[in-house]
Amino acid sequence: xxxxxxxxxxxxxxxxxxxxxERTKHTTNLHVRxxxxxxxxxxxxxxxxxxxxxxxxxxxxxxxxxxxxxIYLLYNPDANERVLVKTWAVGGELPSLEKVWPCARWAxxxxxxxxxxxxxxxxxxxxxxxxxxxSHFPLRKDFPLEGIPEVELPSLTELYAxxxxxxxHDYELVHTRVPTLEDLERTEKSRLQKKxxxxxxxxxxxxxxxxxxxxxxxxxxxxxxxxxxxxxxxHRGMEKIAENVYYFQFLxxxxxxxxxxxxxxxxxxxxxxxxxxxxxxxxxxxxxRTMFAELQRINSHLLWLGTGALDLGALTVFxxxxxxxxxxxxxxxxNAGFRLTSAFLRxxxxxxxxxxxxxxxxxxxxxxxxxxxxxxxxxxTRNRIWLRRTKEVGVITREDVYDYGLTGPxxxxxxxxYDIRKLEPYAAYGEVDFDVPVGEVGDVYDxxxxxxxxxxxxxxxxxxxxxxxxxxxxxxxxxxxxxxxVMAPKEEVFMALEDMVxxxxxxxxxxxxxxxxxxxxxxxxxGELGFYIYSVGGSKPxxxxxRSGALYNLSIFPKLIKDGTIADAIALLGSLDPVVGETxx
Amino acid sequence: MATxxxxxxxxTTVDELLxxxxxxxxxPLTIGLACCAIEMMHAAASRFDLDRLxxxxxxxxxxADLLIVAGTVxxxxxxxxxxxxxQMPDPKWCITMGGCASAGGPFPTYSTLQGxxxxxxxxxxxxxxxxxxQGLLYGILQLQKKIKEKxxxxxxxxxxxxxxxxxxxxxxxxxxxx
Numbered sequence: 215x216x217x218x219x220x221x222x223x224x225x226x227x228x229x230x231x232x233x234x235x236e237r238t239k240h241t242t243n244l245h246v247r248x249x250x251x252x253x254x255x256x257x258x259x260x261x262x263x264x265x266x267x268x269x270x271x272x273x274x275x276x277x278x279x280x281x282x283x284x285i286y287l288l289y290n291p292d293a294n295e296r297v298l299v300k301t302w303a304v305g306g307e308l309p310s311l312e313k314v315w316p317c318a319r320w321a322x323x324x325x326x327x328x329x330x331x332x333x334x335x336x337x338x339x340x341x342x343x344x345x346x347x348x349s350h351f352p353l354r355k356d357f358p359l360e361g362i363p364e365v366e367l368p369s370l371t372e373l374y375a376x377x378x379x380x381x382x383h384d385y386e387l388v389h390t391r392v393p394t395l396e397d398l399e400r401t402e403k404s405r406l407q408k409k410x411x412x413x414x415x416x417x418x419x420x421x422x423x424x425x426x427x428x429x430x431x432x433x434x435x436x437x438x439x440x441x442x443x444x445x446x447x448x449h450r451g452m453e454k455i456a457e458n459v460y461y462f463q464f465l466x467x468x469x470x471x472x473x474x475x476x477x478x479x480x481x482x483x484x485x486x487x488x489x490x491x492x493x494x495x496x497x498x499x500x501x502x503r504t505m506f507a508e509l510q511r512i513n514s515h516l517l518w519l520g521t522g523a524l525d526l527g528a529l530t531v532f533x534x535x536x537x538x539x540x541x542x543x544x545x546x547x548x549n550a551g552f553r554l555t556s557a558f559l560r561x562x563x564x565x566x567x568x569x570x571x572x573x574x575x576x577x578x579x580x581x582x583x584x585x586x587x588x589x590x591x592x593x594x595t596r597n598r599i600w601l602r603r604t605k606e607v608g609v610i611t612r613e614d615v616y617d618y619g620l621t622g623p624x625x626x627x628x629x630x631x632y633d634i635r636k637l638e639p640y641a642a643y644g645e646v647d648f649d650v651p652v653g654e655v656g657d658v659y660d661x662x663x664x665x666x667x668x669x670x671x672x673x674x675x676x677x678x679x680x681x682x683x684x685x686x687x688x689x690x691x692x693x694x695x696x697x698x699x700v701m702a703p704k705e706e707v708f709m710a711l712e713d714m715v716x717x718x719x720x721x722x723x724x725x726x727x728x729x730x731x732x733x734x735x736x737x738x739x740x741g742e743l744g745f746y747i748y749s750v751g752g753s754k755p756x757x758x759x760x761r762s763g764a765l766y767n768l769s770i771f772p773k774l775i776k777d778g779t780i781a782d783a784i785a786l787l788g789s790l791d792p793v794v795g796e797t798x799x
Numbered sequence: 800m801a802t803x804x805x806x807x808x809x810x811t812t813v814d815e816l817l818x819x820x821x822x823x824x825x826x827p828l829t830i831g832l833a834c835c836a837i838e839m840m841h842a843a844a845s846r847f848d849l850d851r852l853x854x855x856x857x858x859x860x861x862x863a864d865l866l867i868v869a870g871t872v873x874x875x876x877x878x879x880x881x882x883x884x885x886q887m888p889d890p891k892w893c894i895t896m897g898g899c900a901s902a903g904g905p906f907p908t909y910s911t912l913q914g915x916x917x918x919x920x921x922x923x924x925x926x927x928x929x930x931x932x933q934g935l936l937y938g939i940l941q942l943q944k945k946i947k948e949k950x951x952x953x954x955x956x957x958x959x960x961x962x963x964x965x966x967x968x969x970x971x972x973x974x975x976x977x
Contacts, residue, residue, distance in 0.1 A: 359907070367918070370921075392877045451911070
């Protein structure tokens with residue numbers, strides 16, 4: 215995807231004298247003083263067409279005077295261009311952009327939680343992931359990855375068996391602080407001031423919330439007057455981990471973010487890192503990646519279908535969908551050795567070559583799956599209960615899509631054909647033929663139809679990859695091991711000295727990345743999953759920001775459910791399809 | 800052990816009968832925390848079919864006697880999970896599914912609880928990231944074996960200690976003023 219062109223940059227420069235345009239190798243950055251930030255953003259949004267708010271985060275530079283740099287990533291859907299806007303937080307403060315893009319509210323809350331940057335004009339600047347009363351800002355450079363151990367929490371298993379000194383197994387007695395129920399209650403009360411009859415807590419440990427999301431509904435009878443979403447019940451500190459491990463070591467962590475579509479996550483991540491390290495990927499690897507990413511997309515959509523239907527009372531669909539999921543997971547397990555969090559891809563290619571007989575199994579699956587899809591359609595598409603529960607519920611307009619940074623099937627359900635696979639083809643998506651289905655109304659039913667059609671399109675892509683792979687010779691390389699930052703396959707390490715030496719060097723010292731910044735994203739089943747890597751050289755990223763599609767898709771939930779009913783909340787959440795591993799990271 | 804005599808009667812002890820009933824109707828609480836929850840769903844779906852072991856997921860802690868902690872437990876969720884564990888009637892058991900719930904797994908970070916056994920006594924640890932559904936089945940079979948061999952008496956004592964521990968840490972719910 216190209217970045218802001220020279221003509222537009224000059225126009226912006228004429229309008230805002232003090233804006234500095236910086237062109238780096240992979241990005242175009244606008245530097246602006248924070249007093250002018252809101253004006254510039256309004257100008258970019260309304261005059262220049264940079265409507266879609268992609269992401270906002272901060273970077274901590276402890277040695278600089280202002281310390282925190284705010285980064286905004288915007289997208290222009292008409293010109294298909296991105297731009298990065300950067301500004302320094304003077305005195306640890308930044309102006310809030312929630313008036314310009316409502317979803318900035320969530321991104322700013324997160325930046326406040328992680329860095330302690332205060333946003334002027336934010337409606338309710340609270341902790342996003344941690345709880346009220348937590349006294350640290352974890353993503354600051356002076357905060358250790360493992361946190362600050364404060365309380366003694368011995369293993370109860372050991373305690374009941376009779377505590378020994380030294381402990382019976384190797385663990386740290388002193389643990390980071392665990393909040394009390396009072397802390398959580400304070401968190402809850404700070405987020406929502408009761409206006410109507412009753413505040414209902416939905417989640418965090420509820421099967422209908424698709425993970426550990428904590429919803430607060432202020433109810434008048436059955437009508438929702440206002441609501442809020444508390445996240446962070448699965449905040450594992452992914453971005454902090456990324457700063458502390460080598461590039462290749464972070465790859466398995468991406469599996470555990472959106473754990474339902476692990477290979478798609480890996481693909482987004484390796485795309486970003488390969489861009490930074492300038493690694494060419496062999497043709498075979500590109501096609502295998504594409505094929506598996508699409509199988510994973512079908513897999514993910516099947517889980518959405520099964521659980522979404524289960525929430526609305528259709529148990530049969532759940533059992534049927536899981537039957538097909540098992541088949542796909544067997545294909546993945548046969549190749550990667552793992553069912554769910556597969557770690558199949560590697561920087562520069564794949565971990566393993568295709569397993570014997572994979573192509574035949576995929577071919578059989580392709581033949582079988584359209585009939586299964588017909589079964590789901592028979593069960594739901596014209597089902598009266600399904601129609602009544604999903605039609606005209608949770609309507610998202612096109613403006614909402616841009617204002618709330620919605621991507622993926624949620625955006626396409628509202629008729630916005632935003633699909634990274636088409637706009638910035640990665641892997642082999644540029645070489646295969648497929649359509650991007652879009653909805654018309656933007657309700658739950660449209661999003662359902664879009665996802666169902668996406669499965670058909672995924673089948674088409676898999677089919678084309680399959681034909682291509684069948685033509686390629688079996689001995690075609692699946693990893694670009696010539697590149698100094700790419701590890702050689704395991705079998706060759708045992709046979710060749712230079713491969714062993716190279717792998718040893720990478721494992722011990724990591725890949726050495728050039729300084730620079732890069733943003734690359736992939737079209738995940740849950741929207742655009744982007745990785746912004748800020749490198750200052752060396753083998754670890756200085757800052758790795760994960761742009762989560764599910765987080766932004768969820769950010770529209772309080773707006774949509776306002777004046778709706780509790781029953782609609784369940785249908786609506788199912789159609790937004792968040793995965794907490796990705797929203798919380 | 801139960802013996803069948805020639806008149807069709809079964810002779811056994813009350814303890815043995817109770818233990819037989821308990822281990823063959825382990826009803827877990829429907830809680831999924833992270834990746835492992837997906838594998839837990841797969842274990843419950845048609846291919847692996849937990850129902851045939853008498854394992855039926857219940858939506859309320861009051862109806863459950865088994866807690867399968869499937870996924871990463873972060874510090875923020877720990878007190879809520881402990882509350883749910885408290886709400887489950889005795890006798891009850893706990894299985895940790897996966898590396899995160901057992902010992903923090905690959906997340907030695909500021910926000911992750913390094914092992915659920917720090918707040919809830921655990922009976923069976925299942926390693927894996929995530930474990931295969933077969934791993935979960937094996938874990939449940941191990942728990943059944945444990946119940947058969949050890950009975951449930953020790954849990955009364957354990958629960959009492961656990962409650963005292965909650966009180967000492969001030970984790971029992973109280974009214975809060977903001």
